[in-house]
Amino acid sequence: MSHIRVVVVGGGQAGFQTCAALRDNGFEGSLTLVCGEGILPYQRPPLSKGYLVGDADIGLRADSYYPEQRVGVVTAIAAAVDRPAREVLLDNGVRLGYDRLVLATGARPRSLPVPGSRLDGILPLRTLADADALRKALTGCRRLVIIGGGFIGLEVAAAARKLEVDTTVVESMPRAMARVLSVEMAAFLVSVHRSHGATVLLGRLVTAFDGDVTGRVRKVVLDDGSRLDADLVVVGIGVVPNVELAVSARLPVDDGIVVDSLLRTADENIFAVGDCASFPSPHTPARVRLESVQNAVDHGNSVARTILGGSAPYDAVPWFWSDQHEVKLQISGISTGHDHTVVAGSLDAGKFSVFCFRWGRLVAVESANRPADHVVSRRAFAAGKLPTPEEVAAPGFSLKEFAAP
Amino acid sequence: MMAKITYKHPDGTVTIVDVQAGRSIMRGAVSNSINGILAECGGGATCGTCHIYIDEDNTIPLPPMLDLEDELLEVTASERRPNSRLACQMPVSDALDGLVVHMPEKQL
Numbered sequence: 001m002s003h004i005r006v007v008v009v010g011g012g013q014a015g016f017q018t019c020a021a022l023r024d025n026g027f028e029g030s031l032t033l034v035c036g037e038g039i040l041p042y043q044r045p046p047l048s049k050g051y052l053v054g055d056a057d058i059g060l061r062a063d064s065y066y067p068e069q070r071v072g073v074v075t076a077i078a079a080a081v082d083r084p085a086r087e088v089l090l091d092n093g094v095r096l097g098y099d100r101l102v103l104a105t106g107a108r109p110r111s112l113p114v115p116g117s118r119l120d121g122i123l124p125l126r127t128l129a130d131a132d133a134l135r136k137a138l139t140g141c142r143r144l145v146i147i148g149g150g151f152i153g154l155e156v157a158a159a160a161r162k163l164e165v166d167t168t169v170v171e172s173m174p175r176a177m178a179r180v181l182s183v184e185m186a187a188f189l190v191s192v193h194r195s196h197g198a199t200v201l202l203g204r205l206v207t208a209f210d211g212d213v214t215g216r217v218r219k220v221v222l223d224d225g226s227r228l229d230a231d232l233v234v235v236g237i238g239v240v241p242n243v244e245l246a247v248s249a250r251l252p253v254d255d256g257i258v259v260d261s262l263l264r265t266a267d268e269n270i271f272a273v274g275d276c277a278s279f280p281s282p283h284t285p286a287r288v289r290l291e292s293v294q295n296a297v298d299h300g301n302s303v304a305r306t307i308l309g310g311s312a313p314y315d316a317v318p319w320f321w322s323d324q325h326e327v328k329l330q331i332s333g334i335s336t337g338h339d340h341t342v343v344a345g346s347l348d349a350g351k352f353s354v355f356c357f358r359w360g361r362l363v364a365v366e367s368a369n370r371p372a373d374h375v376v377s378r379r380a381f382a383a384g385k386l387p388t389p390e391e392v393a394a395p396g397f398s399l400k401e402f403a404a405p
Numbered sequence: 406m407m408a409k410i411t412y413k414h415p416d417g418t419v420t421i422v423d424v425q426a427g428r429s430i431m432r433g434a435v436s437n438s439i440n441g442i443l444a445e446c447g448g449g450a451t452c453g454t455c456h457i458y459i460d461e462d463n464t465i466p467l468p469p470m471l472d473l474e475d476e477l478l479e480v481t482a483s484e485r486r487p488n489s490r491l492a493c494q495m496p497v498s499d500a501l502d503g504l505v506v507h508m509p510e511k512q513l
Contacts, residue, residue: 046447057432060436061438062436062438065438069438293445293446293447297445321446328449328451330451369473371450371451371453371476371477372476374452375453375477375480400479400480
């Protein structure tokens, strides 16, 4: 076990964590990290938040970490996997032999298939290079239109308002963050953005972009015929998992690379972790693919233990966070399909948690500026000790007291 | 613009690093691969996994504690003590040069 060769494809949070956890757990074999972006692993969360307004400290580890930990960093794109030969073929012609291969290929921004979407000034946000381009474009930007009222869109809106840029968010669903948030929390967030001067349009589809003679975007056309002025557009309408490498290796994919509870693909020597992996979870009714730092870190830790001989199924509690203006939003669990909510705390004071239930069972807790609820709810989910809707609604309910051992 | 920060582990090991002014005590640990501070949330005062104890003999004035930090310290995995802080909420300045912090037994 100690002298096998591990190759990790993808230098995002999940790929990095796989390497770090292998060494932390005593792995002595050769370890190669294939980074497609040409830079050492960094934190993505700040790219849509503090990084846009000046905070630039985003490296995951000092440069010296990689040689010290004997992590061979290769800057290249992995083009194919030769399973019979157990080799990864890189776009620079190099063939990397592996005994265990970890695919941490991440995801890429979904593009908007409408006329004009290739005009200048329409930007995605995923990588550091994207963030640098956006940060530069925001300087001197007069009218920003953000397509998509999800995490990325709303975080960029908050950053843009901080820079005093005129900002409009266009969301196709009737509420913001519809895929991940309760009605109550979504409405609260929209009110916060509006109070900070952003225009938030809900239930509106973008049908086209119009440009000027230089090929730069000038108008965003909506399905009600209205035309929004814009000199910069950010498209944040979700991501597509990068499954091409797995497909080339004839591994099953289904909205992500299909893995089992040990994060193994159909090939027992190949694993998938992070945004690109579709995995079974005890916390969701069906298999799931999650895009979060938590998922990336816990997948990395889990796959490292498995490679080192462990056999514990992956069962980490999913959690998420977002910073938007004065709101620290934290979510534990997965609220998909919830049919009942109970709000604890004060909406007026902007400090409350929404408890989301499905068939009477707690499935998610969304907290605004109530970090203790979040921390305790994660422990409650992990322990399976969950309050009923009646208990949460009772006067004086304290999650901390409920969850105390 | 550096400050020498000493990180002491429960097992007695000690690591001393120069942390750049403007970075937090948390970043000083994480970017130097000092174990014992998890900082799951990356430094937003939202997870409580960069809990530290300021050395009991400390005389250096510390940055003030905000409500979120205070609330999180109520639910940390290791017990809260009067000298408990979250390392992500402590930006390093020249004034903190020589600060000694202790890691708790556990963060989760």
